[in-house]
Amino acid sequence: xxxxxxxxxxxxxxxxxxxxxxxxxxxxxxxxxxxxxxxxxxxxxxxxxxxxxxxxxxxxxxxxxxxxxxxxxxxxxxxxxxxxxxxxxxxxxxxxxxxxxxxxxxxxxxxxxxxxxxxxxxxxxxxxxxxxxxxxxxxxxxxxxxxxxxxxxxxxxxxxxxxxxxxxxxxxxxxxxxxxxxxxxxxxxxxxxxxxxxxxxxxxxxxxxxxxxx
Amino acid sequence: xxxxxxxxxxxxxxxxxxxxxxxxxxxxxxxxxxxxxxxxxxxxxxxxxxxxxxxxxx
Numbered sequence: 001x002x003x004x005x006x007x008x009x010x011x012x013x014x015x016x017x018x019x020x021x022x023x024x025x026x027x028x029x030x031x032x033x034x035x036x037x038x039x040x041x042x043x044x045x046x047x048x049x050x051x052x053x054x055x056x057x058x059x060x061x062x063x064x065x066x067x068x069x070x071x072x073x074x075x076x077x078x079x080x081x082x083x084x085x086x087x088x089x090x091x092x093x094x095x096x097x098x099x100x101x102x103x104x105x106x107x108x109x110x111x112x113x114x115x116x117x118x119x120x121x122x123x124x125x126x127x128x129x130x131x132x133x134x135x136x137x138x139x140x141x142x143x144x145x146x147x148x149x150x151x152x153x154x155x156x157x158x159x160x161x162x163x164x165x166x167x168x169x170x171x172x173x174x175x176x177x178x179x180x181x182x183x184x185x186x187x188x189x190x191x192x193x194x195x196x197x198x199x200x201x202x203x204x205x206x207x208x209x210x211x212x213x214x
Numbered sequence: 215x216x217x218x219x220x221x222x223x224x225x226x227x228x229x230x231x232x233x234x235x236x237x238x239x240x241x242x243x244x245x246x247x248x249x250x251x252x253x254x255x256x257x258x259x260x261x262x263x264x265x266x267x268x269x270x271x272x
Contacts, residue, residue: 013253013262043255063260073263080253175239179254187234190242193254193265199247206245 001208003036006172006182007118008043009098009132012077012088014181015122017194019084021183024200030208038109038118040102040168041180049096049131058095081126092129099165101132104142104152106161106168116145186211 003021007014025031047062060070074090081088101121108117120141124130130137135156142152155161172182175190183191185207195203252265 008255011255011262013255016253041257043257044260059260065260073261077262171236171239174236175242178258179256181254184239184242187238188241188243190244191247192244193252195247196251199251203245203247 001030001034001204001211002186003034004039004184004187005036006039006041006168006177007180008041009101009118009121009125010047010095011041011043011180012081012126013194015086015126016077016080016084017181017183018119018122019086020194020197021200023197024204027201028204030204034204036115038105038114039172040105040165041172041177041182042097042099042102042169043180044095045097045099047095047097049094049133055090055093055095062095087127089127089129093126094129094131096131096133098132100135100156101138102165103159103161104138104147104155106164107152107155108142108145108147110164111147113145113147117142117147120145 005014005018007018025034028034044062047058050058053061056067056070056074059065059074060067063070065073078088078090098121105114105117105121108114121132124137124141125132130141132138135153138156139149139152143149175184177192179192181194185191185203189203189207189210191203249265253263254265255262
């Protein structure tokens with residue numbers, strides 16, 4: 001079974017959804033036949049890190065939301081992450097554009113390390129306070145997942161892999177992805193948003209059974 | 215543990231050419247689940263929350 005996931009590193013429900021999917025897969029009989037592929041999606045391409053502003057302040061001004069509304073939203077996200085056994089530290093997290101990190105992700109995918117890269121970058125953003133628009137941080141994180149640092153630096157500082165990244169955006173638009181995470185099972189069954197573990201279990205079983213019939 | 219490692223990515227690369235065409239992607243069937251249990255980050259508004267509230271822009 002193939003699972004395609006459109007996501008962004010700065011999307012908390014993408015990380016939470018991945019964790020729920022992981023838990024559902026643990027008890028899925030055919031887990032060894034499941035393959036996951038991430039696709040690039042930019043949630044906040046215009047975001048710019050401002051060290052003088054908190055995460056909530058940056059997000060509020062970027063999306064023209066009330067600060068109280070943003071704080072409530074982030075608090076809810078933190079609670080959900082905690083329930084999923086994930087650490088999110090918005091006091092340390094740095095909201096920024098992930099455009100260059102996504103171009104490097106396309107390279108990682110080509111090198112067979114896309115899945116590992118995506119998971120590392122979730123943690124880097126939400127738990128480790130890493131700045132994903134900083135070339136040195138991206139090079140270091142990419143090296144951690146086994147990519148060659150000098151090559152990553154070259155890609156980050158150029159416009160390489162933009163076409164591949166934009167192919168993911170284009171496909172997302174064509175199939176109507178309006179938010180993330182967005183899961184597609186076997187190129188056929190779509191689910192928008194992070195779901196509880198049991199819902200993922202149900203979908204995995206349902207898709208598997210339908211595919212056996214077809 | 216599912217195949218979520220480097221090995222898995224390599225397998226994907228080998229299957230890269232088998233990806234469906236756009237017309238096939240457009241035949242996606244949406245699986246409807248409880249919207250109150252569905253959490254999403256909306257690209258237009260930037261709001262992350264329950265799908266129902268996000269849709270209403272709350």
